[in-house]
Amino acid sequence: MSSSSSSSEGMEGELIAAFQAEYEEEMLNEEEEEEPRRPRRRREVIRRDRLGAHDRLFEDYFADDCNYPPSFFRRRGEAPVVNFTVNGHEYNYGYYLADGIYPSWPVFMKGVTLPQSEKQRMFTAAQSAWRKDVECAFGVLKARFNILAVPGRSYSRRTLGLIMRACVILHNMIIHDERGTNLEHNYETVESNVGPAIHHHAPPSLAARIQMDNEMRDSPVYTQLQQDLIEHVWAHNA
Numbered sequence: 001m002s003s004s005s006s007s008s009e010g011m012e013g014e015l016i017a018a019f020q021a022e023y024e025e026e027m028l029n030e031e032e033e034e035e036p037r038r039p040r041r042r043r044e045v046i047r048r049d050r051l052g053a054h055d056r057l058f059e060d061y062f063a064d065d066c067n068y069p070p071s072f073f074r075r076r077g078e079a080p081v082v083n084f085t086v087n088g089h090e091y092n093y094g095y096y097l098a099d100g101i102y103p104s105w106p107v108f109m110k111g112v113t114l115p116q117s118e119k120q121r122m123f124t125a126a127q128s129a130w131r132k133d134v135e136c137a138f139g140v141l142k143a144r145f146n147i148l149a150v151p152g153r154s155y156s157r158r159t160l161g162l163i164m165r166a167c168v169i170l171h172n173m174i175i176h177d178e179r180g181t182n183l184e185h186n187y188e189t190v191e192s193n194v195g196p197a198i199h200h201h202a203p204p205s206l207a208a209r210i211q212m213d214n215e216m217r218d219s220p221v222y223t224q225l226q227q228d229l230i231e232h233v234w235a236h237n238a
Helices: 002-034 050-062 117-142 157-177 205-214 219-237
Strands: 084-086 090-092
Touching: 050 157, 084 219, 090 219, 117 157, 117 219
Parallel strands: none
Antiparallel strands: 084 090
16 A cells, blocks of 8 residues: 555656656746847957057147147136126126025026016026036046046145046047047946145235125126026027
8 A cells, every 4th residue: 555655656756757857848948938138249359559649649738839738628626717697797707507406696607496477487497408518528438537536625626637638638538539430338447546736826815805795796796697698598599
């Protein structure tokens, strides 16, 4: 009795194992039919003229008689002097294009939060488009060069200007070198070991600093500047 039961259990185990093996094989065949294997794409090799690129970089920016001398750029280490007139009013400070999180100061130009007129809607749409262009351009540079992704407040203004200029030059060289190739964007970021520059320029006096801060925080001037820019954009695009 025990021998017959053991033999039946053995046959049942063999049947279960055979059925399981057949079932797994059918499932694998169905998966292969549904998702065929993609052919492995070979990595494209770019032949770079590195010596020629080095010579062009040196001749363009670092040679004694370079193609782009320092006078071609803004004065290094100094903020540009900004004096402009819009809608009949004169202003002495430049401004950054900003979103609603920034304060209403003349150095930050925002769109109208709840535009009521066609002029305000046109200005807000234009301000948003120009601001996003700048953000996208800086985002590409930040993704490619890690030195722009680390805090830079300890750097001098001159060093920050040189860093940005170098990144723009290198980015343009990369675009020119890889133009016409079908490559996936793979930006490498590593830890930056560049230390902050130590500068010894005399800071402005306390009275001058307070006056500058008050002028940059003048809300009525911001309101007037925004209204002048709204009229300016409307006059040139309506």
